[in-house]
Amino acid sequence: xxxxxxxxxxxxxxxxxxxxxxxxxxxxxxxxxxxxxxxxxxxxxxxxxxxxxxxxxxxxxxxxxxxxxxxxxxxxxxxxxxxxxxxxxxxxxxxxxxxxxxxxxxxxxxxxxxxxxxxxxxxxxxxxxxxxxxxxxxxxxxxxxxxxxxxxxxxxxxxxxxxxxxxxxxxxxxxxxxxxxxxxxxxxxxxxxxxxxxxxxxxxxxxxxxxxxxxxxxxxxxxxxxxxxxxxxxxxxxxxxxxxxxxxxxxxxxxxxxxxxxxxxxxxxxxxxxxxxxxxxxxxxxxxxxxxxxxxxxxxxxxxxxxxxxxxxxxxxxxxxxxxxxxxxxxxxxxxxxxxxxxxxxxxxxxxxxxxxxxxxxxxxxxxxxxxxxxxxxxxxxxxxxxxxxxxxxxxxxxxxxxxxxxxx
Numbered sequence: 001x002x003x004x005x006x007x008x009x010x011x012x013x014x015x016x017x018x019x020x021x022x023x024x025x026x027x028x029x030x031x032x033x034x035x036x037x038x039x040x041x042x043x044x045x046x047x048x049x050x051x052x053x054x055x056x057x058x059x060x061x062x063x064x065x066x067x068x069x070x071x072x073x074x075x076x077x078x079x080x081x082x083x084x085x086x087x088x089x090x091x092x093x094x095x096x097x098x099x100x101x102x103x104x105x106x107x108x109x110x111x112x113x114x115x116x117x118x119x120x121x122x123x124x125x126x127x128x129x130x131x132x133x134x135x136x137x138x139x140x141x142x143x144x145x146x147x148x149x150x151x152x153x154x155x156x157x158x159x160x161x162x163x164x165x166x167x168x169x170x171x172x173x174x175x176x177x178x179x180x181x182x183x184x185x186x187x188x189x190x191x192x193x194x195x196x197x198x199x200x201x202x203x204x205x206x207x208x209x210x211x212x213x214x215x216x217x218x219x220x221x222x223x224x225x226x227x228x229x230x231x232x233x234x235x236x237x238x239x240x241x242x243x244x245x246x247x248x249x250x251x252x253x254x255x256x257x258x259x260x261x262x263x264x265x266x267x268x269x270x271x272x273x274x275x276x277x278x279x280x281x282x283x284x285x286x287x288x289x290x291x292x293x294x295x296x297x298x299x300x301x302x303x304x305x306x307x308x309x310x311x312x313x314x315x316x317x318x319x320x321x322x323x324x325x326x327x328x329x330x331x332x333x334x335x336x337x338x339x340x341x342x343x344x345x346x347x348x349x350x351x352x353x354x355x356x357x358x359x360x361x362x363x364x365x366x367x368x369x370x371x372x373x374x375x376x377x378x379x380x381x382x383x384x385x386x387x388x389x390x391x392x393x394x395x396x397x398x399x400x401x402x403x404x405x406x407x408x409x
Contacts, residue, residue, distance in 0.1 A: 018180065225395065301317075
């Protein structure tokens, strides 16, 4: 009898479901909902409270390469099951047992370490072993689980806070994570022995194509890819994070500025689907260049935007670009470095993406504090994004194209 995890698109469906309660929706996108009651409980300013999120995300980013190695060694299902339990315990503990902001930061950092095994890394590894020809679309569908979670989880978190206060709400989010992610992993994500590709002629497992992690880390192509992803993520997320204060500084009402910001999530979801569909049909660096060009244009618009309408158009372009870039991380790793050590290599690449996403807003804020203007940082982001586009174009033909597209783009 065929198992559910042997059906490729059910692996995608299970990954989408699990990622609605992944590290992003649970740690990052609900944090704003928790911030005010959290800081009031500990009697600290919001800047210090926000540092907990930065520490938690950096803990995840620095743990990702190690988590990728574990996924390659033991398989995504085993890693995912253990990580979800540990992540849930960390989140619940941060809510229930924190006696000060310092204790909360430590527990949130530990939760961030465990969260590395419940990121897209685990699920895209399983998908990459199951789907080849339409891999871009499959990645996009799975990653939109993060987008769906980013919309739904803050609402649920607020409902839990209203009923149980912020401490009980974190425990409730942990329970929700286990209830949703564990069944998805058990039913839909294949174990290590089921990941090996099968030879059509012999119906027997064959070695996955690609480089070992050690081989890839010695290539310039790998490091160019990592730098490009870092720069693109920094430009997009740094710009998005400061849309509201930038507009209100220019006299736009807070309500109109928030409305302009509100389109980012929807644009990112559209960008993921559109990007996933396009990169299955065209050379991915060309698609990335088009959308990065849109991001550069968006930053230029934000340099001079005086109305919410202008900012809304810019944030749509930024959201589309961010959505496509999220698709590109796993896709480019699989096509240029292969799937043999996908977990480890994606771990490094996604860590670079997360670091860029984390540092961009901080750098933007520091530049404003020093100069009273965002302009210098915006020009630097545009240059960095342009380098990212040129760097991706220089990657050349796919080293590991889809089976029906052997020979190049």
